[in-house]
Amino acid sequence: MSVSEASHDTAGTAAVHEGTYSGGLWSWVTTVDHKRIGIMYAVFAFFFFLVGGLEALLIRIQLGSPESTLIDPDLYNQLFTMHGTTMVFLAVMPLSAAFFNFMVPLQIGARDVAFPRLNAFSLWVFVFGALFLNSSFLFGGAPDAGWFGYANLTSTQYSPGVRIDFWVLGLQILGVSSIAAALNFIVTIINLRAPGMSLMRMPLFTWMTFVTSFLLILAFPAITVGLVLLMFDRTFGTSFFNPAAGGDVLLWQHLFWIFGHPEVYILLLPGLGIVSEVIPTFSRKPLFGYPFVVYSGILIAFLGFGVWAHHMFAVGLGPIGNTVFSATTMLIAIPTGVKIFNWIATMWGGSLRFKMPLYFAVGFIAMFIIGGLSGVMHSSAAADLQQTDSYFVVAHIHYVLFGGVIFALFSGIYYWFPKITGKMLSEGIGKAHFWLMIISFNLTFFPQHYLGMHGMPRRTFTYQEGLGFEAMNLMSTIGSLVLGFSILIFLWNVFHSLRKGESAGPDPWGGATLEWAIDSPPPHYNFRVEPVVHSRDPLWAEGGLDVDVNDPTAPEPHMPSPSLWPCILAFGLVLAAIGAVAKALLIVLLGAGVVVAAIYGWAFQPLER
Amino acid sequence: MRHPWRRLKSALPILAIVVLAGLLSGCGGPFPQSGLRPASDFARSLDELFRGIFFWAVIVFVLVEGALLVAVFRFRDRQGKRAAEHVHGNTILEISWTIAPAIILVLIAVPTIRTIWEVDRPTTDPDALLIEAVGRQWWWEFRYPELGIVTANEIHVPVGRTVDIRLTSADVIHSFWFPRAGGKRDVIPGHENQLWFKMDSVGVFPGQCAEFCGMSHALMKMEMVSESVEDFEAWVAQQQRPALGTGDTAPPAQPQEVAEGEEVPEPQADPLDAGLRAVLEAGNQAFLGSGCIACHRIAGTVAAGVLGPDLTHIGSRRTIAAGILENTPEEMARWLRDPGAVKPGALMPTLNLDEDTIRTLVAYLESLK
Numbered sequence: 001m002s003v004s005e006a007s008h009d010t011a012g013t014a015a016v017h018e019g020t021y022s023g024g025l026w027s028w029v030t031t032v033d034h035k036r037i038g039i040m041y042a043v044f045a046f047f048f049f050l051v052g053g054l055e056a057l058l059i060r061i062q063l064g065s066p067e068s069t070l071i072d073p074d075l076y077n078q079l080f081t082m083h084g085t086t087m088v089f090l091a092v093m094p095l096s097a098a099f100f101n102f103m104v105p106l107q108i109g110a111r112d113v114a115f116p117r118l119n120a121f122s123l124w125v126f127v128f129g130a131l132f133l134n135s136s137f138l139f140g141g142a143p144d145a146g147w148f149g150y151a152n153l154t155s156t157q158y159s160p161g162v163r164i165d166f167w168v169l170g171l172q173i174l175g176v177s178s179i180a181a182a183l184n185f186i187v188t189i190i191n192l193r194a195p196g197m198s199l200m201r202m203p204l205f206t207w208m209t210f211v212t213s214f215l216l217i218l219a220f221p222a223i224t225v226g227l228v229l230l231m232f233d234r235t236f237g238t239s240f241f242n243p244a245a246g247g248d249v250l251l252w253q254h255l256f257w258i259f260g261h262p263e264v265y266i267l268l269l270p271g272l273g274i275v276s277e278v279i280p281t282f283s284r285k286p287l288f289g290y291p292f293v294v295y296s297g298i299l300i301a302f303l304g305f306g307v308w309a310h311h312m313f314a315v316g317l318g319p320i321g322n323t324v325f326s327a328t329t330m331l332i333a334i335p336t337g338v339k340i341f342n343w344i345a346t347m348w349g350g351s352l353r354f355k356m357p358l359y360f361a362v363g364f365i366a367m368f369i370i371g372g373l374s375g376v377m378h379s380s381a382a383a384d385l386q387q388t389d390s391y392f393v394v395a396h397i398h399y400v401l402f403g404g405v406i407f408a409l410f411s412g413i414y415y416w417f418p419k420i421t422g423k424m425l426s427e428g429i430g431k432a433h434f435w436l437m438i439i440s441f442n443l444t445f446f447p448q449h450y451l452g453m454h455g456m457p458r459r460t461f462t463y464q465e466g467l468g469f470e471a472m473n474l475m476s477t478i479g480s481l482v483l484g485f486s487i488l489i490f491l492w493n494v495f496h497s498l499r500k501g502e503s504a505g506p507d508p509w510g511g512a513t514l515e516w517a518i519d520s521p522p523p524h525y526n527f528r529v530e531p532v533v534h535s536r537d538p539l540w541a542e543g544g545l546d547v548d549v550n551d552p553t554a555p556e557p558h559m560p561s562p563s564l565w566p567c568i569l570a571f572g573l574v575l576a577a578i579g580a581v582a583k584a585l586l587i588v589l590l591g592a593g594v595v596v597a598a599i600y601g602w603a604f605q606p607l608e609r
Numbered sequence: 610m611r612h613p614w615r616r617l618k619s620a621l622p623i624l625a626i627v628v629l630a631g632l633l634s635g636c637g638g639p640f641p642q643s644g645l646r647p648a649s650d651f652a653r654s655l656d657e658l659f660r661g662i663f664f665w666a667v668i669v670f671v672l673v674e675g676a677l678l679v680a681v682f683r684f685r686d687r688q689g690k691r692a693a694e695h696v697h698g699n700t701i702l703e704i705s706w707t708i709a710p711a712i713i714l715v716l717i718a719v720p721t722i723r724t725i726w727e728v729d730r731p732t733t734d735p736d737a738l739l740i741e742a743v744g745r746q747w748w749w750e751f752r753y754p755e756l757g758i759v760t761a762n763e764i765h766v767p768v769g770r771t772v773d774i775r776l777t778s779a780d781v782i783h784s785f786w787f788p789r790a791g792g793k794r795d796v797i798p799g800h801e802n803q804l805w806f807k808m809d810s811v812g813v814f815p816g817q818c819a820e821f822c823g824m825s826h827a828l829m830k831m832e833m834v835s836e837s838v839e840d841f842e843a844w845v846a847q848q849q850r851p852a853l854g855t856g857d858t859a860p861p862a863q864p865q866e867v868a869e870g871e872e873v874p875e876p877q878a879d880p881l882d883a884g885l886r887a888v889l890e891a892g893n894q895a896f897l898g899s900g901c902i903a904c905h906r907i908a909g910t911v912a913a914g915v916l917g918p919d920l921t922h923i924g925s926r927r928t929i930a931a932g933i934l935e936n937t938p939e940e941m942a943r944w945l946r947d948p949g950a951v952k953p954g955a956l957m958p959t960l961n962l963d964e965d966t967i968r969t970l971v972a973y974l975e976s977l978k
Binding site: 072073074077145146150152153158243244247248249250283284285286288289290291292314315316318319322323326327330331333334337338340341342344345347348349350351352353354362365366369370373374376377379380381382383384385386388389390453454455456457458459460461462463464466467468 | 638639640641642643644645652654655656658659662663666669670673674676677680681684685686687690691692693694695696697698699702703706707710711714717718721722724725726727728729730746780781782784786788789791792793794795797798799800802803815817818819820821822823824825826827828830933953954
């Protein structure tokens with residue numbers, strides 16, 4: 001079916017392209033290659049996924065029994081704040097970014113992203129920002145006002161010390177990384193598509209990257225405004241969120257959720273894109289209703305900006321506000337349903353090959369349906385008065401963000417790991433990983449629906465005996481420990497497969513999109529000859545691609561030279577933030593100096609040596 | 610090709626575990642704080658709405674997960690022999706599965722909006738009992754402005770009469786939640802919020818703060834005593850009396866409400882024997898002398914602080930420390946020894962009292978009924 005299967009000698013080309021990842025630490029620090037940057041995003045994101053997971057396990061262990069004193073409330077509040085912040089900003093978003101980086105240029109037939117150095121800059125800002133945020137554990141404690149940081153608990157009066165300062169500055173830094181990356185991908189996707197790849201021929205994952213990038217550049221300014229106001233309140237004594245001086249604490253909630261709800265779709269849409277790639281590949285059938293899947297993704301993103309106040313149904317918006325936001329929220333169920341129906345229709349009549357990526361994709365759909373249905377329950381503002389801020393919501397978000405997004409990301413990992421590393425992940429270990437994960441996931445989070453409906457509020461470091469919460473909390477804790485163990489099985493799979501895994505070859509799954517036309521791992525220039533695209537599934541077309549994208553007689557493409565400046569610039573930004581937390585003007589100025597110097601160095605360094 | 614149903618068998622252990630998890634989830638009862646056991650008109654309308662939505666959710670769940678399972682088992686291709694049908698889409702199908710959820714959503718939206726307009730508007734009941742609730746880190750103050758009563762963490766309401774609760778905060782955002790009385794409403798500094806309901810059952814219902822409000826958010830609990838009109842009025846009468854032993858040992862004045870009718874209140878004998886009176890006077894001195902009065906109020910004494918709970922009738926309350934400790938002399942002593950050990954971050958400082966003073970204070974406070 002695929003041209004590359006026929007025309008390539010796998011063993012030979014793998015040796016030729018070993019150069020993709022060779023070179024010492026220095027070559028990784030200075031790299032501007034989207035593939036290396038993608039891998040570093042993935043490694044750091046997975047590291048922080050483990051950190052956030054460990055925080056979750058400590059939370060669950062504390063809640064395993066009533067009135068437990070294992071973890072004191074001060075630490076508990078840091079743990080749940082950092083669990084949320086870490087999973088959203090340091091694990092799921094950068095893991096999506098890893099796939100954006102690695103796969104989008106390959107899927108559109110490009111040699112790199114539009115701005116390779118800006119890409120490296122995004123990575124290093126994320127890495128330094130993440131380390132900065134987590135370093136707070138060593139300096140007076142981590143942020144402890146929740147990932148949503150509701151004013152006025154975050155004021156200097158109720159949160160003295162530097163914990164909230166770390167959060168305010170850390171999120172601003174991470175926002176810089178996200179916006180730079182988003183602009184880069186928008187420009188890349190608009191300008192660098194292979195000839196013939198019209199927008200409506202783009203692979204779904206690239207489409208969802210495109211939509212997500214717009215969400216990022218439209219949503220982050222809202223939280224940035226909020227964070228700047230909060231920073232001014234804390235640093236210069238302004239009163240934007242101080243009710244005693246005429247400020248309004250609800251202003252923060254609006255600003256935060258105008259960002260926060262689109263953020264949910266920033267987390268979700270890349271996963272929807274991955275699943276929309278995996279299901280057709282393993283059904284041996286093109287995606288059913290491609291334009292509907294694309295438009296529903298756009299519609300979800302668009303509607304996502306009109307539903308923020310459904311996080312605020314209990315603040316007393318009044319009947320008009322609650323009615324409007326109930327209605328807009330319910331509308332989102334329609335395009336989401338359309339996607340699910342199209343995935344099922346894609347499988348219908350297909351020839352399903354149950355490899356690990358499809359296991360996780362189907363697991364994703366099954367869990368995401370549950371998360372979607374509990375979401376519809378919240379959309380009813382009146383019914384939500386019982387659900388909001390209870391464990392029911394904790395269950396809901398984990399069915400969407402773990403049962404949904406994390407399952408989809410694992411589907412993507414199993415799907416593209418062969419492309420990225422040249423090795424197959426073990427199917428046997430993969431099955432153990434999948435079954436253990438889906439069972440323990442349900443054991444952990446399903447009881448939380450009941451806990452919430454039976455009156456257990458969220459963000460509580462303990463609960464009293466006699467409320468009937470004991471048994472279900474214990475179940476949830478046991479489930480979470482098994483869930484943690486299933487992640488260890490996955491790590492074992494990765495290490496095992498990197499050493500002993502089967503060689504993947506260019507196209508182990510018989511995929512339809514351009515990334516499967518080149519070797520695994522791809523040569524550093526990706527496509528030696530630019531592909532020409534005539535359909536949505538170019539590799540499934542009769543006769544495959546009409547150009548040999550790997551033609552060894554073609555001249556080797558020139559690629560941009562490495563640069564250290566993006567890394568230095570990122571460091572300068574974080575240095576300024578360190579100075580701001582330490583209230584040391586000198587360090588702030590030093591950081592600013594490094595930023596200015598790095599911008600000059602960057603601008604005057606030639607693109608190719 | 611194996612029969613699809615036989616293939617389903619391979620998934621049975623998984624299904625069994627999931628179903629078991631679902632069943633086990635219901636265990637643990639009796640759930641005194643459950644939103645699924647409504648005890649007021651407000652809670653009942655939310656419950657009814659939820660059950661309607663849940664009904665549709667179950668139908669959608671069964672249909673969509675069912676379709677997914679059928680697709681998975683029917684089109685599974687172990688040998689890689691089946692040829693996939695190359696269809697790209699079907700507009701009629703797309704339109705129908707856009708409209709079908711839209712219809713279900715309308716069926717959910719109509720009762721939703723009806724309920725929103727019922728519960729999110731101020732009460733029109735002219736007979737409603739006004740109660741002011743003030744959220745504080747980490748306890749609740751309840752005031753009955755029409756009755757002149759101030760209490761903490763324990764709200765008494767008469768069954769069958771609408772209570773109109775006005776919510777304000779003295780510090781950060783809290784959320785007022787008695788699941789069995791209905792949904793929650795945020796308690797926001799700088800805003801006054803409102804919540805009303807009519808209890809339809811007698812009982813003691815637990816509730817707690819539902820918005821993260823700092824260190825001891827989990828310990829910011831409260832109780833609602835829903836009682837018959839007679840019991841409520843008796844409670845009101847008791848709360849309106851100056852507490853016993855507040856320095857003035859004269860017979861307590863009878864409140865107006867109880868003094869109505871033909872029953873002329875008899876002058877009561879001094880209820881305090883000499884030994885108790887000594888303890889009380891000592892306690893009163895200790896209370897006034899150990900800084901308590903900076904934050905606490907006891908009506909009829911010079912203690913007029915406003916930062917901490919009003920202690921005028923502390924001895925009559927079921928719990929102390931915002932529902933965390935039972936109101937017993939032992940627990941009261943434990944609280945006085947080190948409030949921060951019971952409620953981390955509590956504003957009440959450790960007073961470093963010696964055991965004698967603690968004993969005296971406990972006896973005094975427990976007598977304030």
